[in-house]
Amino acid sequence: MLSWSQIRYGMQLGFEGGLLAVSEPKIRRWFVRTSAILVVTMLILQFLAQLLIHGPLAFLRALNWLTSSFAPYDAQRVHRTLLDARGSIDWALQTMPLTGVLLVRSVYAQPFDDMFMTVIRTHAPAYYTALVQWPHKTQWWPLVQHHVQRTWKRVKLAALMLVLLNIPVVGPYVPTLVNFKLMSGILGPNLAGAVALTAVFMPGTRGLSWTLFKAILACQQLNRELLDPYFTRLCIPPKARRAWFKERQSLLLGFVMGFYLLIRLPIIGPAFFVVAQAAMGYWIVHTTSLDSLERKPSPPRRKLS
Numbered sequence: 001m002l003s004w005s006q007i008r009y010g011m012q013l014g015f016e017g018g019l020l021a022v023s024e025p026k027i028r029r030w031f032v033r034t035s036a037i038l039v040v041t042m043l044i045l046q047f048l049a050q051l052l053i054h055g056p057l058a059f060l061r062a063l064n065w066l067t068s069s070f071a072p073y074d075a076q077r078v079h080r081t082l083l084d085a086r087g088s089i090d091w092a093l094q095t096m097p098l099t100g101v102l103l104v105r106s107v108y109a110q111p112f113d114d115m116f117m118t119v120i121r122t123h124a125p126a127y128y129t130a131l132v133q134w135p136h137k138t139q140w141w142p143l144v145q146h147h148v149q150r151t152w153k154r155v156k157l158a159a160l161m162l163v164l165l166n167i168p169v170v171g172p173y174v175p176t177l178v179n180f181k182l183m184s185g186i187l188g189p190n191l192a193g194a195v196a197l198t199a200v201f202m203p204g205t206r207g208l209s210w211t212l213f214k215a216i217l218a219c220q221q222l223n224r225e226l227l228d229p230y231f232t233r234l235c236i237p238p239k240a241r242r243a244w245f246k247e248r249q250s251l252l253l254g255f256v257m258g259f260y261l262l263i264r265l266p267i268i269g270p271a272f273f274v275v276a277q278a279a280m281g282y283w284i285v286h287t288t289s290l291d292s293l294e295r296k297p298s299p300p301r302r303k304l305s
Contacts, residue, residue, distance in 0.1 A: 006254065009254065010252060010255040010256075011254040013283050014258050017281070017282030018279045020282055021278035054086065057086050061079060115274060120285060134233040161175070176196050178213075196209075216253070223253075
């Protein structure tokens, strides 16, 4: 269950960590370079989309308008389908920069580990010395597999919800039930139940509750990505990671909220992932004991007599 005092403290750590990160010349260079790459890439993608996708869709809409007066078909339905297709393409283009950054991190994680360690080295040398004992060994293929499996799980959940939404009577309540089920583990059953009941008795608030639900899940996902250098260094298995997250979910949510809003900015937003990655090192220093980072020597093997 969330603790509001810990959320406020997490927000404070995020603000202080962000300021400390941008004060590092190395982080600033990474930020400027990433921003420039994203801007150029998005301009190229927008040009290609206008040339290869939006232009043909506009032609099809004009053709549909011309033929609707004499051809026996549902022109309005075709028009809506074409508009939906354009909206889906625009949404894909908007999410592509962040997806690209995360994919690069999955394949080539060393620069992101450097960002994470830069602030720790400057702000807390003792923590840096303890963490550097754990070598950052990147096995890129398992990382890519994990990313694909996680994405596939989301796709299956979305497909299941799409099927349930089309069931009469039950369909309109599916998003509310899903919200309650998933948010009860984060907000607690009382607050999650209040949100669900508000959505049931005040249908106009369903969109707001769904937006809140998606934002919280996105913040959790962003935290997992930002903490990957830490988990990779300490070789923490997935089950232990989940328990670790549950103990610190309020601090993490407060920390990441500001960065989540910045990363959602058009085009250059994903460049703030660089700042968030560096600031996460500051968060680790202030929420983790130094003893837990000390690498214990392996016990000597017993000789067989």
